Amino acid sequence: MSNSIKILKEGKRFKYRASGVVIQDNKLLVTEMNYSNNYLLPGGYIELFERSDTAILREMKEEVGIEFNIVKYYGMIENFFHNNKDEDVHEIGIYYLLEPKDKKIIDFERDEEDKGRVVHHNFKMIDINELRNTSFKPRLLIEKLENNDYSIFHEIHE
DSSP: OOOBOEEEETTEEEEEEEEEEEEETTEEEEEEOTTTOOEEOSEEEOBTTOOHHHHHHHHHHHHHSSOEEEEEEEEEEEEEEEOTTSOEEEEEEEEEEEEESSOOOOOEEEEEEETTEEEEEEEEEEEGGGGGGTTEEOTHHHHHHHTTOOSOEEEEEO
């Protein structure tokens, strides 16, 4: 049984996630989602009674396959949207600025064993100045990243 903090009830979904913001040479680490063609930040669900800083390090190791250090807590986005499964979603996303412990990141693909299923990841380093021309989400982060604004934020997006 999963201890991930997510609830699905009557076509409504709640998710509590942690995401890593990894920047090297003015490029952002993203994963291309096969089911939606969106670029997203790597990360995943926070588990019940798990600290968000612990969760992001665990998720990055599981998903990306290397270890990271937390540079700083970056912020939070409360996001309300309608997904491709025809569900209303309320997502709380916690964001951390991270750096790899001992490796420069390049584009690569990786399969992750995630709670009994295999998830294929297509990781890319995308130039921050090109994010507006992609399907990167969350869109709210683009301006902050373009302006090298690493101040802590809390956004609500409906």
